[in-house]
Each structure stands twice: as C-alpha cells, then as structure tokens.
Amino acid sequence: MNAEEKFVVPSTQFVENPEGYELKVSLPGIGKEDAELHVEGKTLVLKAHSKYQNPAGFRQVAAEFEHESYAMSADLPEMADISTMSAKLENGLLVVTIKKRPETQPKKIEIL
Amino acid sequence: MSTIMNIDPWGFLDDLLGVPNRTFQAMRARAAGRFPPVNVFLDDNAVLIDLQLPGKTAKDVSLTLEPQAVVIADKPAVEEGKEGAQPAWSRRLDLPFRVNADKANAKFTNGILRIELPKADKEGVKHIAIQ
Numbered sequence: 001m002n003a004e005e006k007f008v009v010p011s012t013q014f015v016e017n018p019e020g021y022e023l024k025v026s027l028p029g030i031g032k033e034d035a036e037l038h039v040e041g042k043t044l045v046l047k048a049h050s051k052y053q054n055p056a057g058f059r060q061v062a063a064e065f066e067h068e069s070y071a072m073s074a075d076l077p078e079m080a081d082i083s084t085m086s087a088k089l090e091n092g093l094l095v096v097t098i099k100k101r102p103e104t105q106p107k108k109i110e111i112l
Numbered sequence: 113m114s115t116i117m118n119i120d121p122w123g124f125l126d127d128l129l130g131v132p133n134r135t136f137q138a139m140r141a142r143a144a145g146r147f148p149p150v151n152v153f154l155d156d157n158a159v160l161i162d163l164q165l166p167g168k169t170a171k172d173v174s175l176t177l178e179p180q181a182v183v184i185a186d187k188p189a190v191e192e193g194k195e196g197a198q199p200a201w202s203r204r205l206d207l208p209f210r211v212n213a214d215k216a217n218a219k220f221t222n223g224i225l226r227i228e229l230p231k232a233d234k235e236g237v238k239h240i241a242i243q
Contacts, residue, residue: 026166026223028164028165028166028223028224029222030223054151054153055153055160058155058160059153059154059155060151060153061152061153061154062150064150065150090167091167091222091223092166092167092223092224093167093223
C-alpha cells in the first residue's frame with residue numbers, strides 16, 4: 001500500500017426516473033478489479049485504486065491529469081431499494097442503478 | 113533538441129478567427145470542462161499521448177494525423193435526418209517531429225485513450241553535399 005496515495009472525488013451524474021435512480025461515475029483508468037463499492041446503511045461508498053502508470057523511459061511534456069485514485073460517498077434517497085442495486089464498470093465509467101421501493105410507486109386504481 | 117510541445121492553451125484565439133459555430137462550441141466545451149485532459153510523453157523515438165475519456169470507445173473518437181500534428185475530436189453520433197453535426201470538442205496537438213503514420217496506433221484501456229506515434233525514419237531526409 002502506498003501511504004501517499006492521493007484520492008480525488010470523481011465527477012458524477014445522478015439521474016432520477018420514475019422507476020429508480022442512475023448514478024454515473026467517471027473513473028478513467030479504473031478497471032473492474034480496481035474498484036470497491038459497498039453500502040453502509042443508506043450510504044453508498046466507492047473507492048477505486050488506480051494502477052495506471054506513466055510510461056517508463058519517457059519524459060512528460062504535458063500534464064493535465066494525474067493517475068488518481070478515487071473515493072466518494074453518496075447518501076441514497078429514502079425511496080431507493082438497496083436490494084435492487086446493480087453496478088457496471090465499463091470503459092472507465094461506472095453506472096449504478098437502483099430501483100425505487102415498490103410501495104413508493106404510484107398505484108393505479110381501477111375505477112369500477 | 114527542441115522538445116517543447118505546444119499543447120495550445122490559447123487555441124481559442126484560432127477558434128475565434130475560424131468558423132463561428134465551431135468557435136463557440138469549443139469555448140463552451142472548455143468552459144464546461146468537457147474538454148478531455150491530456151498527458152503527453154516523449155522519448156527520442158516516439159510520442160505518447162494519453163487522454164481521459166471515460167465511457168468512450170473507439171467509435172466515439174476520431175483521430176487525424178498530419179505530418180507533424182495530431183487532431184483528436186469527438187465523433188458526434190449520427191442522427192437520422194441530421195447531417196454534419198459538429199464535434200463537441202476537438203484538440204490539435206503539434207508534435208516536435210514528423211511521425212510515421214503507418215506505425216501509429218491508438219488503444220483504449222478503461223476509458224484512457226493512448227496514442228502512440230513513432231518518429232518517422234530518416235529515409236525522407238536528404239543530405240546535400242556542399243560543393
């Protein structure tokens with residue numbers, strides 16, 4: 001473990017739709033095996049350790065990003081059904097989807 | 113050897129003098145931070161360019177190689193009935209040497225695009241004897 005590992009908060013997008021929520025987290029350089037996601041109570045916690053390295057033997061002439069590790073936490077909405085949560089990390093983009101609890105969904109009442 | 117690379121921080125001035133439509137798209141992209149950040153590495157034989165493009169794949173990005181520059185741009189999704197959509201961003205990097213286009217390669221790994229451009233062989237160089 002590198003004691004000086006630097007964590008940054010990744011950029012995220014949180015979208016609500018009628019059925020649930022979608023959280024998109026930008027994690028460039030992070031593969032599936034590098035990310036940990038868990039839920040503590042109603043809080044979603046993400047940690048991702050970057051293994052990305054600058055190429056050996058080259059000198060850097062422009063530096064606009066570092067090979068960061070990412071950490072964030074987010075409080076999930078009251079209506080979120082944590083048991084339905086699923087997550088997919090592809091091409092450095094993590095997409096977490098959570099459905100709303102069924103009892104919070106509007107019910108259609110048939111008129112007799 | 114001169115190895116200072118122009119990553120074009122004032123490129124918006126070129127944009128200003130260019131096509132207006134593109135100008136404002138590029139400026140908006142910068143303002144919104146949608147411009148993908150780059151790292152550039154050099155050695156005597158090649159230049160490596162890394163771009164952060166989370167969620168993107170090969171089909172979303174276009175690369176154009178000029179003799180001594182590379183243009184990296186977003187490839188707008190083709191919508192039916194619409195044509196000629198402008199890219200949301202594009203970035204031109206001047207290179208410190210001519211590159212061998214045949215040996216250039218680019219690969220996505222976990223949302224980071226690495227472009228490898230080997231230096232051109234000296235074949236094209238002509239030595240002229242001084243009489």
